[in-house]
Amino acid sequence: MNFLLSHLSLPVLSAAVLLASSPYVCADDGKEKDTDKPVTYEDHVFPILKKNCATCHGDGKQEAGLNLANYANTIKGSGGGEIVVAGRSSASRLIEVLTSTEDGERMPPDGDPLSPEVIELIKKWIDSGLRENAGSSVAEMRTLGFKATTPTDEAGPGAVPVNLSTFPSVTTLRPYPLLAIAASSRAPVVATSGYGEIKLFDPTTHSSYGAIPFPEGEPLVLTFSRSGRLLLAAGGKPVQSGSVVLFDVATGKRLASVGDEPDAIMAADISPDEKLVAIGCTSRLVKLFSTEDGSLKATIDKHTDWVTAVAFSPDGKYLATADRIGNIHIWDGKSGGVILPLSEHKKSVRALSWRSDSGVVASCSEDGTVVWWDVKDGWPLANRPNAHTDGVLDCQFGPNGELATCGRDGTVKIWSAEGNELKKFTITAEETAKSQLPPGVQLLPTRVAVASDGSTVLVGDTAGNLHSWKFP
Numbered sequence: 438m439n440f441l442l443s444h445l446s447l448p449v450l451s452a453a454v455l456l457a458s459s460p461y462v463c464a465d466d467g468k469e470k471d472t473d474k475p476v477t478y479e480d481h482v483f484p485i486l487k488k489n490c491a492t493c494h495g496d497g498k499q500e501a502g503l504n505l506a507n508y509a510n511t512i513k514g515s516g517g518g519e520i521v522v523a524g525r526s527s528a529s530r531l532i533e534v535l536t537s538t539e540d541g542e543r544m545p546p547d548g549d550p551l552s553p554e555v556i557e558l559i560k561k562w563i564d565s566g567l568r569e570n571a572g573s574s575v576a577e578m579r580t581l582g583f584k585a586t587t588p589t590d591e592a593g594p595g596a597v598p599v600n601l602s603t604f605p606s607v608t609t610l611r612p613y614p615l616l617a618i619a620a621s622s623r624a625p626v627v628a629t630s631g632y633g634e635i636k637l638f639d640p641t642t643h644s645s646y647g648a649i650p651f652p653e654g655e656p657l658v659l660t661f662s663r664s665g666r667l668l669l670a671a672g673g674k675p676v677q678s679g680s681v682v683l684f685d686v687a688t689g690k691r692l693a694s695v696g697d698e699p700d701a702i703m704a705a706d707i708s709p710d711e712k713l714v715a716i717g718c719t720s721r722l723v724k725l726f727s728t729e730d731g732s733l734k735a736t737i738d739k740h741t742d743w744v745t746a747v748a749f750s751p752d753g754k755y756l757a758t759a760d761r762i763g764n765i766h767i768w769d770g771k772s773g774g775v776i777l778p779l780s781e782h783k784k785s786v787r788a789l790s791w792r793s794d795s796g797v798v799a800s801c802s803e804d805g806t807v808v809w810w811d812v813k814d815g816w817p818l819a820n821r822p823n824a825h826t827d828g829v830l831d832c833q834f835g836p837n838g839e840l841a842t843c844g845r846d847g848t849v850k851i852w853s854a855e856g857n858e859l860k861k862f863t864i865t866a867e868e869t870a871k872s873q874l875p876p877g878v879q880l881l882p883t884r885v886a887v888a889s890d891g892s893t894v895l896v897g898d899t900a901g902n903l904h905s906w907k908f909p
C-alpha cells in the first residue's frame with residue numbers, strides 16, 4: 438500500500454531534478470522545508486541507480502552478480518556479499534566504489550563519477566537505516582535490539598545471570614593469564630576473561646553462573662554498565678581484528694557490537710547512559726560509537742602513542758583517556774571536547790578508575806606511581822610514587838572510595854579514600870608453585886576488581902588463577 442502511494446505521489450525523477458527538489462537543499466522561500474522526510478530507496482536511491490547503473494546491474498545484465506534494480510537485491514548485494522551496511526556508509530562497499538579514485542574500481546566504470554551531492558544522498562540513505570519507502574521502518578541495524586536504559590532506579594538490584602547456555606570451553610596448552618576482570622557494582626556478579634570466553638560467577642560464594650562465548654578472540658577489557666544490566670567485552674586478535682560486544686548480563690545474549698578495528702582493542706568503556714562506547718586503539722585514536730546504530734560519533738586524536746585506558750565518569754560528564762607514554766586527558770563525556778590534560782606519569786598508564794562520586798579519577802602506571810586526580814582542576818590530590826615497585830598494573834575503586842591496586846612487586850594493595858595504604862596482600866609461594874609456570878617465573882597479579890559488597894577484592898594472575906581477599 439505504501440509502495441503504491443509513494444509511487445503515485447512522487448514521479449520517478451532524474452537525479453538532477455531530484456536534487457533540485459530534494460528536501461536536503463534548503464529552500465529559502467520558507468515553504469516545503471521538509472528536512473525531516475527520510476531518504477528512501479524508492480523515492481531517492483532507485484532513480485539514481487536506474488539512470489547510472491542499470492545497464493550493467495539491472496534485470497538484464499548483472500555484472501558481479503549485482504542487481505540494483507530493486508530493493509531486495511540491492512540489500513542482498515553482489516556475489517561478493519553485502520554492499521550496504523545499515524547505519525554505516527563508511528563501511529559500505531557501495532560508497533567505496535562510488536568514491537574510488539582507482540580506474541577499474543570506480544562505478545560507473547566509464548563516464549563521469551556521480552556528483553558529490555548524489556553520493557551524499559546515498560550515504561544518507563545508508564546512515565539513516567536503508568528505508569525502502571516512506572512507509573517503511575528503518576532496516577535492521579547491525580546493533581538491532583539495543584536500547585539504552587537510563588539508570589534511574591539506582592537502588593534496585595542489578596542483573597544476575599540465569600540459565601546461561603553451555604558451550605565447550607577452550608583448553609590452552611600453557612596457563613592462560615587472566616587479562617580482564619570486572620565486578621558489577623549493583624549485584625554479586627564478577628566476569629573474568631578466558632581464551633574465547635567470558636566466565637561469570639558469584640564473588641562471595643565463588644559459584645559459577647556459567648560462561649559466554651567470545652569468538653572474537655581474547656577479551657582484553659571487561660566492564661559492567663552502571664545499571665549492571667550490560668557487560669561490555671572488548672578485545673580481539675592482535676594485528677588482525679578488534680571489536681566491542683555488549684552482552685545482556687541476565688541472559689548472556691549478545692545485544693550489540695561496535696567498532697571494527699584492525700587490531701585487538703585494549704581499552705574500552707560504556708557511558709553510564711549506555712548510549713556511547715569509547716574505545717582506545719593502538720592507532721593512537723580514541724573513538725566514540727553510538728550503541729544504538731553503531732555509528733562513529735567522535736574521534737579524539739590527541740594521543741601520540743597507543744591508547745591504553747579509557748573511562749567514563751559515573752555521572753557521564755567526563756571521559757578520561759590515557760596512553761603508553763604516560764599522558765592522560767579529560768574530555769567532555771558527551772561530545773569528546775577537550776577539557777584537561779593531566780601529566781604526572783613517566784611511563785605507560787595501565788589503568789584509570791573513577792571514584793563513584795565522579796569527583797576523583799585515579800591513574801596507575803608502569804612507573805610505579807598511583808595518582809588521585811581532582812577532576813575539577815586536574816590537581817593531583819595524592820601521588821604515591823612507590824605504590825608498587827617496578828610498575829602498577831591495575832587500579833580500581835570500590836563503592837566506598839577505597840582503591841585496589843596490583844603491581845609487578847607481586848602484591849595487591851587497598852588504599853583508603855585519602856590515599857593511604859590500608860592493606861597489602863601477597864600471592865604466596867605455594868600458589869606460585871601450583872601454577873605450572875616455567876621455573877624462575879614469578880606469578881604476578883594482572884587485574885583487580887572490587888565486588889559490589891565493597892569488601893571483597895578479586896585479583897587475577899598470570900597463570901589464570903583468581904584470588905579473593907576480604908578487607909578492611
Ligand code: HEC
Nearest residue numbers: 489490493500501515516517518520530531534544545546
Ligand atoms: C558498464 C557497466 C557497468 C556500469 C554502468 C556499472 N557497473 Fe558496477 N560493475 C561492473 C563490473 C564489470 C563489475 C565487476 C568489476 C570487477 O569484478 O572487477 C562491477 C562491480 C560493481 C560493484 C562491486 C561488487 C563487489 O562485490 O565488490 C559494485 C558495488 C558496483 N559495481 C556498483 C555499481 C553502481 C552503484 C553503479 C552505478 C553508479 C555501477 N556499478 C555501474 C560494471 C558496471
